[in-house]
Amino acid sequence: MARRDSLPPLNPTRAFEATGRLLSISKAADELAVTPAAVSRQVRALEDFLKAPLFERVRGGLVLTAVGARYLSELMPLFATLREATEAIVSGSQSNNVLRIRSPATFAVRWLIPRLASFHRLNQNIDVQLTTSSAPLNFALEDIDAGIQLGDGDWPGMNTQRLIPNELVPVAAPMLTLKRPRQLESQTLLHSLARADDWGLWLAAAGVSRINALRGMRYETSLLAYQAAIEGHGVAIAQKALVEKDLADGTLVIPFGPTLDRGAYTYYFAWPSGKRQTAALRAFREWLATVVQS
Incomplete structure (x- = not known):
């Protein structure tokens, strides 16, 4: 017999996606602006709907089951696309003109910021929002479009563009x-x-x-x-x-x-692979390539 509806309930699915991505009910609750108890109820409701456990409750936290990990890997790009589509409608065309970039502080202060004025002169309609951190880039968890990272440039899920010699x-x-x-x-x-x-x-x-x-x-x-x-x-x-x-x-x-x-071990501009590039990101990449070659 065909199931009455193969689409899962949205709120429980949203609660599971946040919990699975953060591996924390309390952090998911903060992100969704609800109580931890509400998140737990929503996750249980989705498990009941799917008739499969999504998490194992272990001492000190949560662990995704095999089913949960597979389901989360399918849901995350769908939610990312949904957020992007919603932001485009809510913010209008301006959302495509905001570029959020993260960089190590030293690279930002000593190389990138002194050159950014030339990018703004060429692209006055693009708003670059720059933050700094030396933590590894994680596009699944961070609200950024691209970043600068030190390493060999071979990072799963990322496209890279080499910058300065190290x-x-x-x-x-x-x-x-x-x-x-x-x-x-x-x-x-x-x-x-x-x-x-x-x-x-x-x-x-x-x-x-x-x-x-x-x-x-x-x-x-x-x-x-x-x-x-x-x-x-x-x-x-x-x-x-x-x-x-x-x-x-x-x-x-x-x-x-x-x-x-240090050869290949240097700074790279990185952005998520498998995701549509905005015009702002393409413009920034092309500008970086020109600056590096000059």
Whole structure:
């Protein structure tokens, strides 16, 4: 006998999609602006409708069952499409002209923001909304259209476009008057927590084995480490493309080589694959390609 209706009830399905995506009833409740008890009832109602368990309730949280994981993977793109279609109607044509991008703070401040004015001059109808974080990009959980990420560029579910070369060089204030790598033994090494291996990689490339690559001062971002170097607090290991202005105006110098090129491990512009690209995203990608080549 044919089932009376193969479409699931919308509110329970919406509650399951949020709970499964966040793996938390309380977080789903916050997102949907309802109580956790209401979310639990809705999820149970969907399980009753499907006649299949969607979650296992384990100590400390929820785990999707095989059925739940498969169902969630099918629902998430449908809900994303539904949100996009709704926003397009509610916001009119303006929704296509908003581009939400996330970037690591150092890259945003030292490379992207100084160049954004040229994008705005060429695309005055596109509103770029830029946020910063060093966390890995997750387009399923974040309300962003694209992002910038450091790595090898081979990330599942993402298209990528390579940006700057990742060339590592030591940098210091000119007052330190350094001439040879072995002088680093008497200097404070300035580290970024987000790039903890850089000093070790550079020292190995320079053939310097007597220096402990882990000693020195640690900062949350390279941005802070570069500023500490400018203030004369020690020697930072820098991505050359991100300190170009400081090198040009003399607030930082490269006291000695070598330059270590990390090759494919660098910054990439990334956006979700399998999703329709807006005109704003295409325009930004084309602008980035032009800027990188210049």
